[in-house]
Amino acid sequence: MAINDLNAEMSAGGEPKGGPKFDRGHPLSIFVRDRNEDLSALLLAFLIAMSGIIFFG
Amino acid sequence: MIYTKKSPALVIIGIVMMLWGWLNASGTIDGLQSTLQKSAFSDHTKVNEKFQAELRVATEIAQSEGKPAPEMKKPESKFDHAKALQTKFGYLFGGAFVLIGLFILSWKPSAGNLDYYISTVPGMALILLIAFVVRWGLDPMFGNWGKAVKAAGILSWDFAKIFNLNYVVMGILAGIVIVNVFKIPGWAANGVRTARLFLKTGVILLGTLYSAAELAQLGLLSVVMIGVFVLGSVWLTLLMGRRMKCPNSMTGVLSAGLGVCGVSATVAASPVVQAKSGEIAYTIGTILLWGVGCMFIFPTVGHILGMGPVQFGAWAGTGILNSAQVAGAALAFDPHGIETLKVAEIFNITRVLFLPIIVLWLAAWFVKHEESAVKVNLGEVLVAKFPLFVLGFIAMFALSSTGAFAPAGHYAGKYFSSAEVKESNLLKPKEIRALEAELPKMETPAETTALQGLIANRKIMTREDSQALKSAAKIKGLDELAKGAIANAQKAAKHDSKVIKNFRDWLAWLFSFGLIGLGMQITVASIKQAGGKPLIIGSVVGTLKAVGSLVVVLMFVKEFV
Amino acid sequence: MLTAKTILLAYHGTEGAKRAEALAYEIISREGGRIVHLLIVPEDVWVGMQGDDWLNNASTRDTYGSYVEGVLEKDAAEQVAVVEAHCKQHGLAYTPILRLGDPADCVIAAAREEKVDLVVIGPPRSKKESGLRSRMELDTLGRGLPVPYVVACGE
Incomplete structure (x- = not known):
């Protein structure tokens, strides 16, 4: 039995008998999915830059 | 999976921030702030004294002319500015955190984007609170202690300076201490990961x-x-x-x-x-x-x-x-x-x-x-x-x-502009005379033209002139007054971009936020491996x-x- | 001699754990005995492996995450295969459990859930032996376990 069941348990994730799961964050999140962290950083930096121009330029 | 954890922590952090803002605004903690920010406070005292003296003179003049006392606006000192900033930050972030915190307590989260984004706020608030404490409290405190210990002759050097006990180092240390001594609370875990995002930003x-x-x-x-x-x-x-x-x-x-x-x-x-x-x-x-x-x-x-x-x-x-x-x-x-x-x-x-x-x-x-x-x-x-x-x-x-x-x-936000030179910063007649006397000493035609331009306009007109005058100022045997005049003109034509100056401030906040968050990932258990x-x-x-x-x-x- | 029907065995292939395994087979009752094999990934080690790789983009991090999960799964599967085979030889029933957390807490929780009669663990690793630095807090174990535990000391 064992291995298959064990794998099933592990892939359930977060269940009491599950093994460690790498925390990737919410699957839809733009923060940590794929390249989106870099993209969000880009977006944030440009927002800051724009607000700098609007408020202090 | 639901990421948002019900916890009053965010509301509490928000209230603490707002309280700090209010204490600053009301002047209740001026005593504490004046010891923390010694140099800004001495500037504040000077500005105040000058203002009081000017007000007295103006009032006396008005009285002698039979007019009502004039209204004068007190200029903002560095100390006022620092307090106003802390008030603004306290109210702004504190208010937002209290609102979001109350929302978290009353809301029944369902899996989705909103849940995930909301779940990051408490952790960000925690890091920001640490950043405030370190930057506004510990950094000046250690600075004072370092100087005091040196002044008292206990040490012959400033320990705060030599060991770099500034807000950056202490922020990272605060992160390390929190993760190893208290563990990162569950409600903050998701927000701490945004440290990466802010560092990249x-x-x-x-x-x-x-x-x-x-x-x-x-x-x-x-x-x-x-x-x-x-x-x-x-x-x-x-x-x-x-x-x-x-x-x-x-x-x-x-x-x-x-x-x-x-x-x-x-x-x-x-x-x-x-x-x-x-x-x-x-x-x-x-x-x-x-x-x-x-x-x-x-x-x-x-x-x-x-x-x-x-x-x-x-x-x-x-x-x-x-x-x-x-x-x-x-x-x-x-x-x-x-x-x-x-x-x-x-x-x-x-x-x-x-x-x-x-x-x-x-x-x-x-x-x-x-x-x-x-x-x-x-x-x-x-x-x-x-x-x-x-x-x-x-x-x-x-x-x-x-x-x-x-x-x-521009270079790092500093740029040359002749048009923006203030009237009050134009060269004085005495300075112009000193410059006229030095005209024959110029070594290149460019320097001569630049100096003539400066004399005629009382300010530096072009960037090329500015460059030429830079080398002219280094000519040996130049009169001190003339040298000073060139330096003043250079300074008057150099402007600081407000936008870039603000970027610098924000950069410091972004990096200190990010580094505190990264400090929270340095565990003794992992180093022990x-x-x-x-x-x-x-x-x-x-x-x-x-x-x-x-x-x-x-x-x-x-x-x- | 001590005997038990269901034994919880904390086993991850180290020398000490092998002694614990051998001891468990000696103690366990011959009729309908069951070995509950507990594999623990110490939480602090796991967290430490997810260090501050802020320069990477998230896809690199995801690849790494899947890789580490895979490695741990493979590790666990290897250990499971070993103990399961031995149990078969001894004619014992076998239940594997994989957990993430503090080692002592994991043992306590698993012992309660699986209603075991006895817990067998290996001794602390000698300093010369290499391996992850994570220790079983015997104090916590002693206070929290509902059943006796045996440490397989010896050379």
């Missing part, structure tokens, strides 16, 4: 502060130094690993970590060299041990050797194993200017650009030595590992040099890199910014 925004010439010089220097030391240490680790009969996967992952950019490289290379879990843990432990140690040792050594920003930035950028600690060390060395950070981050960026190359090298090496290895695709590695935020940095630099934030041709052969190899390579780059920097790198 900081690096992108940093792109606004370079001049093209500077970027070219620093880029070349960093490619040469990183090239030599990265390739050197990867090669040395591979050699030592094989000599000491470490498994190939262990040697591979260790060489990436020790060679390129620490933990980031370890993470990128582990799958390629099929590292085992224990080997990854050993490598990360060794790197963190060295990284954290270097972060404290490097700035102190830098100060003792009297290094400048370029030298120190280059040394830290090459010699410190982990890239997160490079930023930390640069800010620890020079917390109030961004100069050292600017240099060090260029080195960090160069490192991350080297990462795909090293990953490919290790992949090839692993295939050669290990039968079970899977071949990797060159294109795939390059695309997958390419750091997008570096493109953002370059884009920001391009925007900045075309004059989006400050007139084109360092040991055995990896630690020996790490120590040898780490020491060689730190000392070797120091020697190279001291011998070949001159301050040029």
Whole structure:
């Protein structure tokens, strides 16, 4: 039995008998999915830059 | 899965921030603030005294003329400004956190984007609270203590200065203490991960502060130094690993970590060299041990050797194993200017650009030595590992040099403008006469024209004139008054871009936020995994890199910014 | 001699754990005995492996995450295969459990859930032996376990 069941348990994730799961964050999140962290950083930096121009330029 | 954790923590943090804002606004804690911000407070006293005297005179004049006392606005001192800022931040963030906190308590979250974004707020609030405490409280407090201990003759040196007990170092320490002593509370875990995001944002925004010439010089220097030391240490680790009969996967992952950019490289290379879990843990432990140690040792050594920003930035950028600690060390060395950070981050960026190359090298090496290895695709590695935020940095630099934030041709936000010279800053007749007397001493036609222009207009008209006058001011035997006049005119024509000045402030906040968050990922348990052969190899390579780059920097790198 | 029907065995392939395994087979009752095999990934080690790789983009991090999960799963599967085979030889029932957390807490929780009669663990690793630095807090174990525990000391 064992291995298959064990794998099933592990892939359930977060269940009491599950093994460690790498925390990737919410699957839809733009923060940590794929390249989106870099993209969000880009977006944030440009927002800051724009607000700098609007408020202090 | 639901990420938002019901906890009153966010409301409490918000209330504490708002309370701090109110205490500042009402003047209740002026006593405390005046001891924390000694120099700003003495400026405040002076401004006040001057204002009172002016008001008295104006009132007396008005009375003698039979007019009502004039209304005068009290100028804002540095102290007022600091308090107003703390009030504003306290109300703004505190208010937002209280609202979101109340929302979390009353809301029944369902899985989705909103749940995930809301779940990040409490952790961000925690880091921001720490940043406030460190920046507004601990930093000035230690500064005062350092001076007091020195003044009392207990120590002959300022311990706060020598050990760099400034807001950056203490922020990182606060992060380390919290994660190891209290553990990161569940409600904060998700927000702490945003530290990465804000650090990257900081690096992108940093792109606004370079001049093209500077970027070219620093880029070349960093490619040469990183090239030599990265390739050197990867090669040395591979050699030592094989000599000491470490498994190939262990040697591979260790060489990436020790060679390129620490933990980031370890993470990128582990799958390629099929590292085992224990080997990854050993490598990360060794790197963190060295990284954290270097972060404290490097700035102190830098100060003792009297290094400048370029030298120190280059040394830290090459010699410190982990890239997160490079930023930390640069800010620890020079917390109030961004100069050292600017240099060090260029080195960090160069490192991350080297990462795909090293990953490919290790992949090839692993295939050669290990039968079970899977071949990797060159294109795939390059695309997958390419750091997008570096493109953002370059884009920001391009925007900045075309004059989006400050007139084109500015350097780190300072730019030349004749049109913006204030009436009150035009040269005085006495200065003009002194300059006229020096006209015959000019050595080149350009200098003569520039000086004539200055005399005629009472200000410097063009950037070329400004350059010519710079060299003219160095002519020997020039009258002191004339020299002073040129300096005054130069200063009057130099303007500071408000936008860029604000970017600098925000950069400091972004980096301190990010570094506190990264501090929260340095656990004693992970450092304890360092040991055995990896630690020996790490120590040898780490020491060689730190000392070797120091020697190279001291011998070949001159301050040029 | 001590005997038990259901034994919880904390086993991860180290020398000490092998002694614990051998001891468990000696103690366990011959009729309908069951071995509950507990594999623990110490939480602090796991967290430490997810270091501050802020320079990487998230896809590199994801690849790494899947890789580490895979490695741990493979590790666990290897250990499970070993103990399961031995149990078969001894004619014992077998239940594997994989947990993430503090080692002592994991043992206590698993012992309660699986209603075991006895817990068998290996001795602390000698300093010369290599391996992850994570220790079983015997104090916590002693206070929290509902059943006796045996440490397989010896050379």
